[in-house]
Amino acid sequence: MISALASKVVTLFQHVGRFVRLLGEAFGSPIYDGPTYRQNLAREMKQVGVESLPIVAIAAAFTGGVTTEQTIYQMRYPLIPESTVGAIVVPSVILEFGALITAFILAGRVSARIAAELGSMRTNGQIDALSVMGISASGYLVWPRVLAGVITFPFLYIVASVVGGAAGFGVAATSGTVTPAEFLSGARSFFTGFMAVYGLVKAVVFGFLITAIACYVGFYTEGGAQGVGRSATRAAVTTCMFVLVADYLLALLML
Amino acid sequence: MIEVENVHKGFDGTPVLEGVDFEIDECNLFAIVGHSGSGKSVLLRHLVGLLQPDQGHVRVGDTDLATLSDDELETVRTRFGMLFQGGALFDSMTVYDNVSLPLRLHTDQPESEIEARVMEELERVELRAAADQTPASLSGGQVKRVALARAIVRKPQYLFYDEPSSGLDPETSSVIDALIKQLSRTLCRMGVMVTHDMHSVLSIADQVGFLHEGQMRFVGTVEELRACTDPVLCDFLEANAYQL
Numbered sequence: 001m002i003s004a005l006a007s008k009v010v011t012l013f014q015h016v017g018r019f020v021r022l023l024g025e026a027f028g029s030p031i032y033d034g035p036t037y038r039q040n041l042a043r044e045m046k047q048v049g050v051e052s053l054p055i056v057a058i059a060a061a062f063t064g065g066v067t068t069e070q071t072i073y074q075m076r077y078p079l080i081p082e083s084t085v086g087a088i089v090v091p092s093v094i095l096e097f098g099a100l101i102t103a104f105i106l107a108g109r110v111s112a113r114i115a116a117e118l119g120s121m122r123t124n125g126q127i128d129a130l131s132v133m134g135i136s137a138s139g140y141l142v143w144p145r146v147l148a149g150v151i152t153f154p155f156l157y158i159v160a161s162v163v164g165g166a167a168g169f170g171v172a173a174t175s176g177t178v179t180p181a182e183f184l185s186g187a188r189s190f191f192t193g194f195m196a197v198y199g200l201v202k203a204v205v206f207g208f209l210i211t212a213i214a215c216y217v218g219f220y221t222e223g224g225a226q227g228v229g230r231s232a233t234r235a236a237v238t239t240c241m242f243v244l245v246a247d248y249l250l251a252l253l254m255l
Numbered sequence: 256m257i258e259v260e261n262v263h264k265g266f267d268g269t270p271v272l273e274g275v276d277f278e279i280d281e282c283n284l285f286a287i288v289g290h291s292g293s294g295k296s297v298l299l300r301h302l303v304g305l306l307q308p309d310q311g312h313v314r315v316g317d318t319d320l321a322t323l324s325d326d327e328l329e330t331v332r333t334r335f336g337m338l339f340q341g342g343a344l345f346d347s348m349t350v351y352d353n354v355s356l357p358l359r360l361h362t363d364q365p366e367s368e369i370e371a372r373v374m375e376e377l378e379r380v381e382l383r384a385a386a387d388q389t390p391a392s393l394s395g396g397q398v399k400r401v402a403l404a405r406a407i408v409r410k411p412q413y414l415f416y417d418e419p420s421s422g423l424d425p426e427t428s429s430v431i432d433a434l435i436k437q438l439s440r441t442l443c444r445m446g447v448m449v450t451h452d453m454h455s456v457l458s459i460a461d462q463v464g465f466l467h468e469g470q471m472r473f474v475g476t477v478e479e480l481r482a483c484t485d486p487v488l489c490d491f492l493e494a495n496a497y498q499l
């Protein structure tokens with residue numbers, strides 16, 4: 001039992017070591033020729049950012065709506081002022097749901113895709129081919145993907161927060177329980193600039209974790225088509241776990 | 256000059272290479288043959304530094320690959336070209352972008368020069384017309400030819416081929432053989448070729464190494480191979496004779 005646990009811990013540290021080494025290589029390698037590199041970055045930003053926008057917006061809208069609905073449900077006690085709905089919904093979206101919902105969607109969409117892509121490049125020799133060409137495979141493949149995640153995630157987060165807040169507002173306004181003015185005054189009285197900063201810091205951290213972990217898992221894929229499938233699942237699950245852990249740690253550190 | 260000295264390599268305790276020794280001279284085309292699973296691909300991967308020996312040395316020119324840092328290895332590899340067994344083309348890129356990639360990432364040549372080089376090599380493999388296609392739309396033989404164009408576009412000093420003609424029809428494989436021969440004879444590039452195809456070994460190789468039970472059981476010229484005296488080697492040749 002204890003020895004099994006110990007070997008798990010050792011494996012975890014080995015993974016962390018290789019992860020750090022891969023990223024070190026990726027960021028340490030020179031940024032190659034402008035156009036090719038910029039093309040890769042642009043393509044990744046499109047796939048991570050632009051193509052995720054609709055689904056992120058839809059998920060954020062539902063989350064904002066449901067949060068409002070549930071808050072109104074808990075408002076049945078007469079002593080609580082109606083503006084509390086806005087005061088709860090908007091900060092929860094900005095502090096928590098905006099980033100977390102976006103992260104979960106990207107964990108499924110983006111990290112699984114990245115892991116499968118790099119995994120199949122590994123299994124059919126493309127990563128070796130890059131190495132033999134004298135091209136740093138990590139610099140060429142990992143760095144644009146991680147950069148794309150770190151750059152685009154904050155934008156997705158902003159969209160998710162705005163859409164989620166707006167959906168909350170819409171649900172509140174049509175509920176008959178809260179007036180639009182009450183909702184907004186509640187939201188305003190509780191909103192601080194720090195919340196936005198906190199949300200953006202989370203967004204950058206999540207954007208990094210989702211793409212970097214996916215690259216790591218994909219880059220070291222072993223064994224054929226099955227391995228590629230395994231890597232895709234593993235990347236999605238692992239990024240979700242690490243996003244939750246990071247979410248908690250950031251709350252401890254910053255709030 | 257490539258020198259392989261007493262190379263040992265095993266995976267998870269199972270030995271694959273157990274003291275491999277041989278040398279390859281400049282301008283020579285060296286063929287590595289052997290039974291399936293004898294470690295030919297593993298050996299080839301040592302020559303390009305994708306694998307490091309557990310023991311022993313691989314020297315290319317005067318440099319021992321094991322002593323190089325990642326950056327130095329990258330520099331040495333700019334003189335390498337390798338044709339991978341499955342081609343290993345990048346499927347998100349067109350044929351043109353695949354072949355131009357090594358040039359783009361390593362030189363400051365203007366686009367017009369890059370284009371001229373790429374088209375020259377595509378012409379050589381008779382695939383100029385496919386420049387804008389993606390690898391997914393090519394046949395297996397075409398993929399191999401594009402991969403060959405990509406391997407030689409930087410005019411590498413050392414060329415490595417893993418099964419260049421496996422899975423190709425005889426006509427295409429003799430086109431590839433002719434290209435490989437031309438590269439080593441006319442342009443004096445050193446070539447190392449892993450292959451099952453005894454026909455191409457006998458028609459284009461200068462030297463042959465027979466990898467057997469983790470060692471080079473035979474190293475010699477094609478003539479010496481034909482005049483085989485070692486029963487193990489003769490059996491191997493006989494078993495592959497249907498390909499002659």
Ligand SMILES: Nc1ncnc2c1ncn2[C@@H]1O[C@H](COP(=O)(O)OP(=O)(O)OP(=O)(O)O)[C@@H](O)[C@H]1O
Binds near residue numbers: 292294297
């Ligand atoms: N990365 C690896 N991890 C574990 N074992 C490996 C690895 N690469 C090769 N092997 C093992 O090494 C042995 C030799 O493999 P190799 O691919 O070199 O054979 P080969 O001579 O090229 O065979 P073939 O002619 O079928 O291509 C095999 O038993 C293989 O399972």
Ligand SMILES: [Mg+2]
Binds near residue numbers: 295297
């Ligand atoms: Mg092989």
